[in-house]
Amino acid sequence: MAGYLTDTQFEKFKKLIYDESGITFSSSNRSILESRLRERVRNSSADDLDGYYQIIIRDEGELKGLLDSVTTNLTRFFRNQAHIETFEYYVIPELIKMKREQGNKEVKVWSAGCSTGEEPYTLAMVLKETLPPDFTITITASDISLKSLMIGKEGFYATQRISGVPEKYLKKYFDQREGGYAVKDELKKLIKFDYHNLQNDSGQRNLDVIFCRNVLIYFDAVAQKTVIDRFWASLATKSFLFIGHSESLFGMDTQFQFLKTDWACIYAKNS
CATH class of the missing domain: 1.10.155 (Chemotaxis Receptor Methyltransferase Cher; domain 1)
Structure with a gap:
């Protein structure tokens, strides 16, 4: 050229x-x-x-x-441990209590901007280990990168990319193969990988948790507001939003409530 x-x-x-x-x-x-x-x-x-x-x-x-x-697809398993601990020790217990009151045993999560799949698989492992056995798990993993989605759907990761996975999870949810590790089918079946552009409505409703970390930084204020409003519409009445540690809704006209836990700060929808 x-x-x-x-x-x-x-x-x-x-x-x-x-x-x-x-x-x-x-x-x-x-x-x-x-x-x-x-x-x-x-x-x-x-x-x-x-x-x-x-x-x-x-x-x-x-x-x-x-x-x-x-798009930049930087990710890893169990990225930002404080977020994972907040999810495991605060959000999931809150959801269990709320779901039992409602008589609803399905937990629905969206990993938006999931890249090559490490995040949704991380969330699936934590949910499998933490939720009561009679609960069901539905995870949607979306990205604008078709190439990344194909990697996530295949669920095979080179050995060096598995470094963040705790040993107990590695043994339970992965099969070791030549050159790396393959996610077991029992975990893969919980996740639907799907192409999605965040500027459009995903059509999802009544979600319990959305993870969208280190994606908003690529958008200007107008586009960020559009995405956040779409997240609000997708979430259930009482639900949670995780964004990147360097991202914030401060100064944005939004109904999300800032929530400080013992591990990390996230956002909650309470109406």
Whole structure:
């Protein structure tokens, strides 16, 4: 590809990506976008950036491929131990008590921006270990990256990526294979991996918990508010929201209540 990303082209691609996904590019991360575009153009039938732009506005599959390439998929099992402890020692006991009062024994969780699946599998293990045996577990794991979703759905992880899994969980929920570990079917069946763009309504309702960590940082204030309002609509009357430790709803017009536990700070819906 000859030349660099011009200011006009940058604004054009930046707007398209924002309109389609809520992901924001600024001058500080412009080089990331340029790098991804170089690669996409090189592997397409386009001669240059302008030609590639014409392709993605007509081809939804190529547009999804571009959005996939500009997302950062950094994750690991049992990431942010304080959040996992809050989930295990505060949220789940609250849900058990509430569900028993309601006569409802299903716990529904959404891992939004699940990347390659480490988070939803972590949550599944904790739920399996903590919930009474007569409770049922439903976990939806979504992401804008189809490539990441395929890895999560396969459930095979190289040995070095398993480092955060406690030994008792590793023995119980994984099968060791050449080069790594495979998630057992009893855990996989609890999770539905699904493509979803957070700028759209997921259609989910009456969820008990949403995990959406280190995703809002890629959105501007308007897009963040849209996502948070959609989370509110998806959650049950009494429910919980986990966002990244560097993210906050401070200053946002939202009905979520800030909740400080002994382990970490999360958000609650109580109406």
